[in-house]
Amino acid sequence: MQFAIPPQPQAAVPVAGSDKVFPVHRIYCVGRNYVEHAKEMGGTGREAPFFFMKPADAVLPVPHGTTGEMPFPGMTNDLHHEIELVAALGKGGKNIPASAALEHVWGYAVGLDMTRRDLQGEAKKLGRPWCTGKGFDYSAPIAPIHPVAETGHFSKGTIRLDVNGATRQSSDVEKLIWNIAETIEHLSKYYELRAGDLIFTGTPAGVAAVAPGDLLEGAIEGLGELRVKII
Template identity: 45%
Template sequence: MSEAAVSWQPPELPVSDGRSFPVRHAWCVGRNYADHAREMGVDPERSAPVFFSKPAQALVHAETVMYPPDTAELHHEVELVVLLASGGRNLTPEQAAAAVFGYAAGVDLTRRDVQTRAKQAGQPWEMSKGFDQAGPVGLIVPARDWQPEAETAIALSVDGQRRQAGWLGQMIWPVAELLAQLSRTVTLAAGDAVFTGTPAGVSALAPGERVCARVEGLPELDFEIVAS
């Protein structure tokens, strides 16, 4: 009996210049904005970066995002997403900055009820972050055309009502330092997407609601939550 061939292609995200960005892996950081750390009950002055990951297939660029099954509390977290053209291990901040391909607005969707139950039981909570369409990402802008600044605004609205707002200077670990920290734990590589944390104001979403994520100077990410 012959074995079936395995055919697989990495998910691709669109770039503003017409190219596509093939995603190898998605890395995320929690508690990288002090106000969000506080709303999650953590002292940001004593908090080191908390890294976790999503599968590459969780990242999508779509007009509709399906509400995940077996979920009673789906939360939005607007984030600056950094896409890498190269990588390495134990990078300096300067080397990490040079590895960046581009930037996009993104939303880290979280099954908060699933995460809470897993934490209380001392179990892994990856299924609260790594479900289908858990990482909507906007149009990517190459690093040559846009760079994050401390005063760059970041925000998210639902059905036109502001829920989250802040600026990138509120990050505890700025982009280059964050990438350098992550490279001490894992080997970064071309095709990696890094979600850099969210400001305060995370809250629940429901089917039928429209989400608009904004990072000043980048294309808006706009999608509707639809029933599964």
């Protein structure tokens, strides 16, 4: 096969404790998957899950022990942080039952779903897609992926985000409305999932704006930290 133009590099995320990288196929995100965040965004409790996507090359990989730099995006005055547990799939499938869903998870990571909230809000009012609010360049900072063989699966554990040393978001993964297995089950009804897919599983309450110069420090118990500076 001969390409008409040179193909773009494969989007990839480092694997923790290894020189290997995890190739990214697609990025799926779950909306309003913690009760308190659902309420702060105008929702209620255990609503049916819904999903949106980011381009694979929206990832901003941040190796452990370093601070990633995320350029403040254009066309927004309201850039928000959303700290999330990310599940990385090692195999795909369709109509995957929750009872078998965790067999498809290769590993986990700490991620940020960065959001141009003003653009997302305007799109909601007009009944338009959220793409410009959610799927922009560098909108998915992510720490190295930890293989599930080393960490096990996550049914609980603290999840936190500090901005300039002050805690903004703090909760526990056990408070996910739809747990990881249930999320995979629902998502696989809509899409044929593939190895290399990343699933951002939702954010706790406390989302708020950041500005150039701010330092974001996120952490999930058992997965370490993700540090990102807005530039």
